[in-house]
Amino acid sequence: MQNLKKEDINQEVFDLYNDYAHNRLSRRDFMQKLSYYAVGGLTVASLMSFLNPDYKGTIQVQPDDPRIETTYINYPSPKGGGTIRALLCMPSGNQKKLGGIVVIHENRGLNPYIEDVARRAALAGFVSLAPDALSPLGGYPGNDDDGRALQSERDRNEMLEDFIAGFKYLQKNEFCTGKVGVVGFCFGGWISNMMATQIADLTAAVPFYGAQAPVEDVPNIKAPLQLHFAEHDTNVNGGWPAYEQALKNNNKEYTVYHYPGTNHGFHNDTTPRYDKEAGELAWKRTVDFFTQQLK
The missing domain is CATH 3.40.50.1820 (Alpha/Beta hydrolase fold, catalytic domain)
Incomplete structure (x- = not known):
């Protein structure tokens, strides 16, 4: 799924991710519940990829910043x-x-x-x-x-x-x-x-x-x-x-x-x-x- 945006995601998905991130949901249960929202071209894999952190393109102050x-x-x-x-x-x-x-x-x-x-x-x-x-x-x-x-x-x-x-x-x-x-x-x-x-x-x-x-x-x-x-x-x-x-x-x-x-x-x-x-x-x-x- 290309160009997935935050606006495309139901609030319930963010709530599920919050429970998963705080160990209130196992990975298995999280993915199972996430599958309910994998509709209209969305897949569980694309949702997981979208929700996971991106540490490559978001750094504001690089480790070698001369300042x-x-x-x-x-x-x-x-x-x-x-x-x-x-x-x-x-x-x-x-x-x-x-x-x-x-x-x-x-x-x-x-x-x-x-x-x-x-x-x-x-x-x-x-x-x-x-x-x-x-x-x-x-x-x-x-x-x-x-x-x-x-x-x-x-x-x-x-x-x-x-x-x-x-x-x-x-x-x-x-x-x-x-x-x-x-x-x-x-x-x-x-x-x-x-x-x-x-x-x-x-x-x-x-x-x-x-x-x-x-x-x-x-x-x-x-x-x-x-x-x-x-x-x-x-x-x-x-x-x-x-x-x-x-x-x-x-x-x-x-x-x-x-x-x-x-x-x-x-x-x-x-x-x-x-x-x-x-x-x-x-x-x-x-x-x-x-x-x-x-x-």
Whole structure:
């Protein structure tokens, strides 16, 4: 099927993909249900190909972009996975201390999209660190299906410790001011919410369509939050009203944005769930927020 467009796909297909991407559907069940929508010239194979990420044609900041410097580092995570590999990025030729951003991946490891986000953060004037929670299992395996399978083998609370250790590493980096924020997507959104409850000196947190921290932990939050939600994201959105009420009850500083017509993953420009207008607006808001909070 040639020239398949997002407008050609039923919302139910995106909902199915969301369940599959979050391990709520097996691959077999996903493909079986997908076959119901393989009509009018569409095939299951063409739908699968369309829904899967495209990492070749969507990179916004190339790894060799002369405007930034990147390197892979390893840091200790004694309460988590032991040793974690991460991508460290900063503006090219930088000789001064900058605000730091920990970039947290989805439920599939440090894939090319998240590495690209880390480079975008550096291009915006920050020093960024993008850890790979799959490091103890060999790292991101090169495709998202295997990445999801690997990540499901790890305990999510141990992975949280890996990212907390990454925060501490970045905070002490010679090019960091010590002011560090976190931005995370999907699973990384949950990690971002959790880090806000666990780290007293976290400067700012930006969860993208992430599950909320337990409401009983909200009193521990010190950092201001900026939260982004997709309209068609029932599982994540269901927990928001109680979380917001807890934030209000505890006088926490937060800003929330809801993006009409969008799906979970709308910032990820490698899949058809991407919404260019919403994704770019959300990223601009994120950069502006970090610029204000990390100065």
